[in-house]
Amino acid sequence: MSSMLAKCDGEGGCGKEFRIRRFTLDKLGNGIEKTYFRCPHCKKEYLAFYTDKNIREKQKKIRKMTSPLFIKKLRKDIAADMAELKMRVEGT
Numbered sequence: 001m002s003s004m005l006a007k008c009d010g011e012g013g014c015g016k017e018f019r020i021r022r023f024t025l026d027k028l029g030n031g032i033e034k035t036y037f038r039c040p041h042c043k044k045e046y047l048a049f050y051t052d053k054n055i056r057e058k059q060k061k062i063r064k065m066t067s068p069l070f071i072k073k074l075r076k077d078i079a080a081d082m083a084e085l086k087m088r089v090e091g092t
Contacts, residue, residue, distance in 0.1 A: 014042035023048055032089060050085045
């Protein structure tokens with residue numbers, strides 16, 4: 001993965017710029033995985049996404065598909081699934 005430039009902002013952020021060099025994956029139980037990165041200066045955590053078995057299966061299907069129409073639909077489904085999963089995990 002090539003690195004991306006980010007700025008640590010928002011509540012509790014240090015305001016410094018840094019490059020995201022890697023993501024961290026934590027297994028939360030019940031098949032749920034959390035992917036995130038941290039500011040190397042202040043260690044503030046930034047959530048990338050949550051996945052569960054269902055979402056990971058859909059992601060696997062996308063990698064095998066060739067039809068742009070089906071890929072677009074599946075990406076929308078995944079985005080909705082991820083939003084719902086985030087609400088379940090974080091209770092928001």
